[in-house]
Amino acid sequence: MQSPSLSSSSPSPSPSPLLDALAAHYMAMPPVAAMQPRVLDWEDGCLRMQAPLDANVNDKGCAFGGSLSSLMTIAGWGLAFLRLAEAGLEADIYVADSRVRYLKPVYEDLRVEVRLDTAGESAADAIDLPGALRAKGRASVRMEARTLLADGGVAAVLVGRYVAIARG
Amino acid sequence: MQSPSLSSSSPSPSPSPLLDALAAHYMAMPPVAAMQPRVLDWEDGCLRMQAPLDANVNDKGCAFGGSLSSLMTIAGWGLAFLRLAEAGLEADIYVADSRVRYLKPVYEDLRVEVRLDTAGESAADAIDLPGALRAKGRASVRMEARTLLADGGVAAVLVGRYVAIARG
Numbered sequence: 367m368q369s370p371s372l373s374s375s376s377p378s379p380s381p382s383p384l385l386d387a388l389a390a391h392y393m394a395m396p397p398v399a400a401m402q403p404r405v406l407d408w409e410d411g412c413l414r415m416q417a418p419l420d421a422n423v424n425d426k427g428c429a430f431g432g433s434l435s436s437l438m439t440i441a442g443w444g445l446a447f448l449r450l451a452e453a454g455l456e457a458d459i460y461v462a463d464s465r466v467r468y469l470k471p472v473y474e475d476l477r478v479e480v481r482l483d484t485a486g487e488s489a490a491d492a493i494d495l496p497g498a499l500r501a502k503g504r505a506s507v508r509m510e511a512r513t514l515l516a517d518g519g520v521a522a523v524l525v526g527r528y529v530a531i532a533r534g
Numbered sequence: 535m536q537s538p539s540l541s542s543s544s545p546s547p548s549p550s551p552l553l554d555a556l557a558a559h560y561m562a563m564p565p566v567a568a569m570q571p572r573v574l575d576w577e578d579g580c581l582r583m584q585a586p587l588d589a590n591v592n593d594k595g596c597a598f599g600g601s602l603s604s605l606m607t608i609a610g611w612g613l614a615f616l617r618l619a620e621a622g623l624e625a626d627i628y629v630a631d632s633r634v635r636y637l638k639p640v641y642e643d644l645r646v647e648v649r650l651d652t653a654g655e656s657a658a659d660a661i662d663l664p665g666a667l668r669a670k671g672r673a674s675v676r677m678e679a680r681t682l683l684a685d686g687g688v689a690a691v692l693v694g695r696y697v698a699i700a701r702g
Contacts, residue, residue: 391593394593395591395592395593395598396568396588396589396590397568397569397589397590397591397592397598397600397601398598398600400564400568400569401565401568420564421564421565422564423563423564423565424563424565424566425559425562425563426626430563430565430566430604431607431628431629432565432566432600432603432604432607432608433565433604435600435603435604435607435632436598436600436601436603436604439599439600440600458594460599460636461636462635462636463633463634463635463636464633465631465633465634466631466632466633466634467630467631468628468629468630468631
């Protein structure tokens with residue numbers, strides 16, 4: 367297995383121990399490490415990640431759909447992790463279901479961003495995820511992740527529901 | 535990158551050149567090869583595949599959700615490939631969208647089976663995929679893939695829509 371580049375070796379290293387913890391978490395999972403994901407930044411409720419095309423390429427020379435889906439899935443997981451960790455909370459976080467639309471082929475490195483969906487049925491938990499987890503021991507949130515192209519286009523969209531269950 | 539086991543090295547080798555071609559196709563994609571998928575069999579319109587847990591494990595010791603999703607996604611792709619190849623047709627096959635429900639954790643090797651969904655809106659194309667491709671140069675089919683547990687339970691379900699476009 368080729369050694370994946372950690373975010374700490376990037377030109378713009380993650381500025382926080384939490385982002386380093388998230389990157390280490392990803393790299394501890396063999397199928398995730400194989401995608402060589404990098405945590406770019408976490409600002410204003412948006413987590414951005416990246417992965418090299420050559421580790422995620424399909425037979426057509428563009429990104430494998432499963433890699434797009436997986437990268438968006440782990441970005442959503444990471445967002446829940448960061449929201450809770452910032453509040454000093456640890457939880458087991460699971461993806462419960464997701465819907466992916468593949469819109470355009472990706473012939474460049476994969477770039478993904480994810481945000482909580484603060485509208486709709488799970489709005490209350492999303493608006494105050496730490497509060498919901500403290501109050502109920504469990505929270506359910508919806509995320510929207512996008513794979514973005516350098517030309518500004520959207521290559522894929524994932525809407526996923528994640529469940530966090532308080533530890534201990 | 536660890537060398538993945540091809541189906542031809544399994545104790546129950548795939549009996550047909552088409553299954554060998556499918557396995558080779560998978561292994562040519564780095565992110566798919568990393569999952570070490572194996573084509574088990576293709577009978578009565580059902581394609582069965584498998585992948586080892588240790589190449590697809592998450593931080594909780596069970597299968598990474600992205601691997602479940604990816605394995606079911608490539609199984610659906612493989613089913614369309616086999617249906618068309620049996621009819622002597624080559625096509626570019628894409629997954630257009632998919633919905634995944636994660637129902638139970640998988641603490642064992644991943645086993646997936648996939649069938650065409652011959653009900654609903656894309657029924658006509660699914661019932662005669664080669665005929666639809668010949669007639670229109672393009673066909674759209676829906677599949678249902680399941681991740682099965684050794685105890686008979688269903689760990690995850692993917693419903694995906696695939697588009698095939700005739701080559702040449």
